[in-house]
Amino acid sequence: GQEFQFGPCRVEGIVLQELWEAFWDMKDVVQAQDNITNVRLLRKEVLQNVSEAESCYLIHSLLKFYLNTIFKNYREKAVKFRILRSFSTLANNFVVIMSKLQPSQENEMFPISENARRRFLLFQREFKQLDREVALTKAFGEMDILLTWMETFYQ
Amino acid sequence: VPCISSGLPKPTNITFLSINMKNILQWNPPEGLHGAEITYTVQYFIYGQKKWLNKSECRNISRTYCDLSVETSDYEHQYYAKVKAIWGMNCSKWAETGRFYPFLETQIGPPEVALTTDEKSISIVLTAPEKWKKNPEESSISMQQIYSNLKYNVSIYNTKSNRMWSQCVTNHTLVLSWLEPDTVYCVLVESLVPGPPRLARPSEKQCVSTLKDQTSELKVK
Numbered sequence: 407g408q409e410f411q412f413g414p415c416r417v418e419g420i421v422l423q424e425l426w427e428a429f430w431d432m433k434d435v436v437q438a439q440d441n442i443t444n445v446r447l448l449r450k451e452v453l454q455n456v457s458e459a460e461s462c463y464l465i466h467s468l469l470k471f472y473l474n475t476i477f478k479n480y481r482e483k484a485v486k487f488r489i490l491r492s493f494s495t496l497a498n499n500f501v502v503i504m505s506k507l508q509p510s511q512e513n514e515m516f517p518i519s520e521n522a523r524r525r526f527l528l529f530q531r532e533f534k535q536l537d538r539e540v541a542l543t544k545a546f547g548e549m550d551i552l553l554t555w556m557e558t559f560y561q
Numbered sequence: 562v563p564c565i566s567s568g569l570p571k572p573t574n575i576t577f578l579s580i581n582m583k584n585i586l587q588w589n590p591p592e593g594l595h596g597a598e599i600t601y602t603v604q605y606f607i608y609g610q611k612k613w614l615n616k617s618e619c620r621n622i623s624r625t626y627c628d629l630s631v632e633t634s635d636y637e638h639q640y641y642a643k644v645k646a647i648w649g650m651n652c653s654k655w656a657e658t659g660r661f662y663p664f665l666e667t668q669i670g671p672p673e674v675a676l677t678t679d680e681k682s683i684s685i686v687l688t689a690p691e692k693w694k695k696n697p698e699e700s701s702i703s704m705q706q707i708y709s710n711l712k713y714n715v716s717i718y719n720t721k722s723n724r725m726w727s728q729c730v731t732n733h734t735l736v737l738s739w740l741e742p743d744t745v746y747c748v749l750v751e752s753l754v755p756g757p758p759r760l761a762r763p764s765e766k767q768c769v770s771t772l773k774d775q776t777s778e779l780k781v782k
Binding site for chain 2: 422423426427429430433434437438440443444445446449450547550551553554557
């Protein structure tokens with residue numbers, strides 16, 4: 407079957423098509439709640455031209471943030487908008503991916519991990535500049551951008 | 562002269578029809594205004610940027626579609642579009658699309674399909690569809706260059722036995738073997754890209770006949 411290869415980090419057992427279908431089921435509902443259309447959190451500068459070596463660090467930071475900040479605080483909305491099944495599918499798959507990612511902590515990888523960190527901070531800073539609820543809704547609605555980037559590492 | 566935003570009903574069903582990155586905004590006229598001379602004005606917006614932009618060729622138009630392919634050609638961006646109806650001095654509120662992501666939402670057109678036959682086999686050569694381009698003189702970009710994981714679903718139908726089967730292929734040539742001689746087979750091909758569900762656009766059905774079995778012909782003589 408297919409697997410993710412984020413540079414040295416390999417993740418098996420994920421069917422990306424299921425994540426797509428889960429997101430697509432709720433895309434219109436979720437994105438319609440985002441009225442701050444002049445802000446994009448996952449801007450091109452965050453995800454464009456990410457090297458293989460950086461990718462494991464970046465996906466680890468992004469998924470950790472999505473799980474610990476966004477999914478954690480969006481659950482009530484998911485119930486309200488009746489998208490809990492899609493919400494759970496995405497959350498559970500992100501947990502599995504996270505559990506299998508082991509970005510190397512060796513010193514010589516520091517410049518690479520620092521690059522990845524800089525990209526993540528671009529995203530996080532933009533997130534923090536928004537009202538909390540607005541930011542959660544926007545980040546949740548931008549998972550199509552995140553999945554599109556993740557797909558490039560799925561072989 | 563700016564129109565007055567009145568109680569004029571909005572256009573309805575505003576959506577993007579996107580095929581191979583040719584992105585057409587389309588809508589239905591406002592309800593209840595049959596016979597009225599309605600015109601429309603369109604604007605578009607790039608998600609994450611600052612303001613709505615005009616599309617000059619779609620200002621005060623009477624048709625109910627507007628080609629925004631040029632304005633939405635960076636398919637890694639996401640877009641919104643909106644249209645309002647104008648009747649005399651009155652205009653409706655804006656009717657707006659959802660967020661449109663060409664990279665994920667464009668329909669992938671069918672490939673070109675070339676068939677050559679033998680006694681017991683049919684060779685199929687597929688050519689990926691081309692991305693929309695502004696001018697015919699521009700160099701062509703294959704949709705394969707945009708979607709490296711582009712695949713094809715080839716459906717084959719034996720008109721004699723009424724049997725049908727499908728194969729999913731990634732490369733551009735395919736040989737169907739162990740066929741029956743002197744039999745008409747019909748072939749239909751659809752482009753597929755993993756990811757969000759997309760509407761399929763199958764190719765025209767093409768039918769060819771395998772050649773007569775030469776060995777049985779010789780025996781008869």
